[in-house]
Amino acid sequence: AKRKDFVYSNRGMTLEEEINSSNEHYLSSGKAVIHKKPTPIQVVKVDYPKRSAAVIKEAYYRQSSTTDYNGVYKGLYLDFEAKETKNKTAIPLSNFHEHQIVHMKRCIQQQGITFVLIRFSCFNRVFLLNSSYLIDFWENTLNNGRKSIPLAFIEDNGIEVAYGFNPRLDYLDAVDKMLERTIK
Amino acid sequence: AKRKDFVYSNRGMTLEEEINSSNEHYLSSGKAVIHKKPTPIQVVKVDYPKRSAAVIKEAYYRQSSTTDYNGVYKGLYLDFEAKETKNKTAIPLSNFHEHQIVHMKRCIQQQGITFVLIRFSCFNRVFLLNSSYLIDFWENTLNNGRKSIPLAFIEDNGIEVAYGFNPRLDYLDAVDKMLERTIK
Ligand SMILES: [Mg+2]
Ligand SMILES: [Mg+2]
Numbered sequence: 001a002k003r004k005d006f007v008y009s010n011r012g013m014t015l016e017e018e019i020n021s022s023n024e025h026y027l028s029s030g031k032a033v034i035h036k037k038p039t040p041i042q043v044v045k046v047d048y049p050k051r052s053a054a055v056i057k058e059a060y061y062r063q064s065s066t067t068d069y070n071g072v073y074k075g076l077y078l079d080f081e082a083k084e085t086k087n088k089t090a091i092p093l094s095n096f097h098e099h100q101i102v103h104m105k106r107c108i109q110q111q112g113i114t115f116v117l118i119r120f121s122c123f124n125r126v127f128l129l130n131s132s133y134l135i136d137f138w139e140n141t142l143n144n145g146r147k148s149i150p151l152a153f154i155e156d157n158g159i160e161v162a163y164g165f166n167p168r169l170d171y172l173d174a175v176d177k178m179l180e181r182t183i184k
Numbered sequence: 185a186k187r188k189d190f191v192y193s194n195r196g197m198t199l200e201e202e203i204n205s206s207n208e209h210y211l212s213s214g215k216a217v218i219h220k221k222p223t224p225i226q227v228v229k230v231d232y233p234k235r236s237a238a239v240i241k242e243a244y245y246r247q248s249s250t251t252d253y254n255g256v257y258k259g260l261y262l263d264f265e266a267k268e269t270k271n272k273t274a275i276p277l278s279n280f281h282e283h284q285i286v287h288m289k290r291c292i293q294q295q296g297i298t299f300v301l302i303r304f305s306c307f308n309r310v311f312l313l314n315s316s317y318l319i320d321f322w323e324n325t326l327n328n329g330r331k332s333i334p335l336a337f338i339e340d341n342g343i344e345v346a347y348g349f350n351p352r353l354d355y356l357d358a359v360d361k362m363l364e365r366t367i368k
Contacts, residue, residue, distance in 0.1 A: 027290065030290070030293060032294060033287070033290045033291050033293075033294055033296070035249070035250055037221060037222065038221065038222040038223065038224040038225065038248075039222065039225075040222040041222065041223075041225045041227075041240065041243070043225075053244055053245070054244070054245060055242065055243075055244065056225065056240065056242070056243040056244065056245070057241065057242070058239065058240070058241070059225070059239075059240040059243055060237055060238070060239065060240065061237070061238060061240070064222075065219070066219055070254065070255075071254075071261075072261035072263070072291055072294040072295070072296040073294060074294060074295065075261070075294065075295035075296075076261070077255075077256035077259070077260070077261040079256070103217070106211065106214070106217045107217050107256055109214060109217075110216060110217050110256040110257060110258060110259065111256070111258065111259035112217070112256040112259075
């Protein structure tokens with residue numbers, strides 16, 4: 001019996017949780033090795049109690065200098081950022097940071113595969129967008145271009161990621177489609 | 185005037201600091217994009233003082249499930265671990281963890297390039313060793329093989345990494361040499 005899509009959608013996981021769960025599936029099935037990078041934390045004070053684990057007593061979150069995820073898939077270096085927006089018509093570029101754009105450009109220079117996974121939470125739709133588009137919008141903004149990427153543009157130039165049971169978000173299938181387009 | 189090697193060596197940097205400094209050079213010169221993964225930390229308690237940054241008040245170090253470094257170099261996914269030993273004749277396998285071996289095997293399956301950078305601190309010599317050798321030693325140990333990798337074996341099968349000014353440790357040159365060997 002074929003289940004309907006809504007069975008799998010909108011169970012209250014964040015996009016990050018959905019990606020992490022998909023990565024576990026990819027890892028255990030031998031399809032890819034992709035991990036979320038830990039948040040960098042500046043540790044200031046640590047206690048070392050006897051007979052138990054070190055306890056960090058003072059620490060601060062630091063700005064990451066890269067993106068959320070990276071790893072290897074069929075010999076390719078993948079690097080991507082995940083973003084959610086409640087906006088219904090576009091994703092504001094204010095969701096991205098200069099250092100993320102710089103990092104993606106550097107990875108492209110090294111022939112890495114870089115993209116963003118964007119979730120429009122109102123519609124529960126997730127898209128993969130090649131980061132070259134993001135970079136174009138980012139650089140146009142510096143020249144007084146628009147400050148967001150329209151959903152309509154993403155529908156046309158991105159690839160919608162299907163929700164499923166396992167993997168929950170089969171974004172590697174979208175990566176394959178993106179690579180096919182690039183080759184054509 | 186040609187400087188002697190010792191000018192560059194033994195300035196009291198750890199291997200990790202030397203690699204991080206080399207990575208900064210590779211990054212700024214556009215040669216590769218390689219970062220140390222942050223140590224994963226489990227945050228338990230956070231204070232949010234008014235008008236200042238969040239302060240982590242209780243947190244614990246977690247075991248990383250991967251290796252120290254990864255990134256992209258000329259279209260290749262690189263993934264490696266850095267280890268120092270004070271031992272003069274071999275590096276004990278107790279320096280490695282099961283999860284690091286598992287992670288390297290998974291990356292190899294995906295056609296990633298994996299290796300270890302091993303520093304013999306008594307001699308201030310650093311070697312790149314393809315992780316396939318490490319995996320062989322690891323698996324032989326499970327069959328009562330020796331519990332360390334001899335320096336003599338590493339001299340024969342690894343590639344010594346030259347110390348220099350910038351990058352301090354030109355390990356990508358050693359990667360190139362390793363790849364040439366693999367192709368032959
Ligand atoms: Mg994100
Ligand atoms: Mg290490």
